[in-house]
Amino acid sequence: MTSLQEKPARQHDGQDAPNTFDRIYAVVRQIPRGRVATYGQVAALAGNPRWSRVVGYALHVNPDPAHIPCYRVVNRFGRVSDAFAFGGGNRQIELLEAEGVPCHDGVVDLGTYQWQA
DNA sequence: CGATTGACTGACC
């Protein structure tokens, strides 16, 4: 193994995240309880507003859903992801409602519950 | 290493 690509040392030290993914996770983890954020917002806070797709991919791999409340992340329409295959079904909606965020049929009122950094 | 996909967003018709 010498050539080819080297493995970046993930888990640098808590906050310093040299990896884009870890950076996104750090932002998602900063979302306060009872509030939701959009992919674009997370991407912008992570460092680039064009990472919206990367954010979705990052949450898709979701290495640690226990500390990454991906259920607090919704698209710009306030609608939860259809491919929310984590946990199972409307589980995320229940979690949001449990935090004080009414998810009407999977749709949240961003005008009221969107996370304001 | 090259090509493809992906939990998005914004602009255009």
Added chain:
DNA sequence: AGGTCAGCCAATC
């Protein structure tokens, strides 16, 4: 008014 197309970045196969 609504639907469709393209763009962007990174990770995976």
